[in-house]
Amino acid sequence: MRVKDMLPDGNFEVIEAKNGLEGFNLINTEHPNLIMLDFLLPKMSGWEVYQEIQKRPELKAIPLVLMSGRKEEVTEKLPEPFEEFSFIEKPFDQKQLINAIKEAMAKAKKYSQTLPTQSIPGRTVDTTGDPMAAEIVALQSKVNALQGEIEVLRKQMGQLVSFVKQKLK
Template sequence: MATHKILVIDDSRVIRNMVRDMLPKGNFEVLEAKDGVEGINTIYQQRPNLIMLDFLLPRMSGWEVFQEIQAKPELRAPLVLMSGRKEEVTEKIPEPFEYFEFVEKPFEQKELVEAIKSAMQKFRKWPQPIPAATATAAVAAGSADVAELTQKVEKMQAEIDQLKKQMGQLVAFIKQKLK
């Protein structure tokens, strides 16, 4: 059974087959989607380890799929955007592409493999979300820290008030002796 899933989202069967044939043979399963809606549904259901996304798609564009992946970090995976017109991509997403890779169609096998390798490296740099349980624990710990600090501040304020009182008494005593 394949341990890695690669999702190819492209409206062209020729491109989907070409990508499948160009991928090095290995321990992975190639999933296919012919439009953005099918692609995003497959991402939700299958959680692929790599997404190859055409930018111009019917029903839901590659741009819209990309935005949904951006908005929901749990959907993220190494990403290779594909398009025959790079200017269409850079119009929406300015270069440099920090967290994903781009390959211009038509591409050769070497270009595809390099884009996948680069996408894997860039993905590691993508800021990962803080899990809700960790965030809740951090808030709880922060609340406990705030309560502890508040107590310390109150204690210090009482000590300061006591020192002011003592200082006032000392000044009064010194003034009385100087008369």
């Protein structure tokens, strides 16, 4: 709540998670414009969430502010300089938070500009100069992931229907 209260007034929605697993699931479903991640979290640590984010280019392109009260634990796993995210050490004030967010956005923009040209069915999109093109690629990735999940659910539903039919015989 303290971090949420420090954010400047604006027309945006803050989505909060109680633990790392819930947070990672929200990242996957909501595809936020900014991720603020505590390094020490229950169920799935911030380190584990970070590792999962790094595996997926569409998530890696989202600005990330990593925060912790124990910087030494972060630097054990992720040596400085932090190139893919902004780090802020607790406790921090509003000015430090805003600067960390700006830094994270700049780092994410730099990363997005290094993404290669990506193919979307029916056309090719060059993501190196157009932020909208990068967003289109990210959205298409999300659509592809959802289609994969739908296929898995269809298969599971088919198995369930077969099982029920066998039990009814």
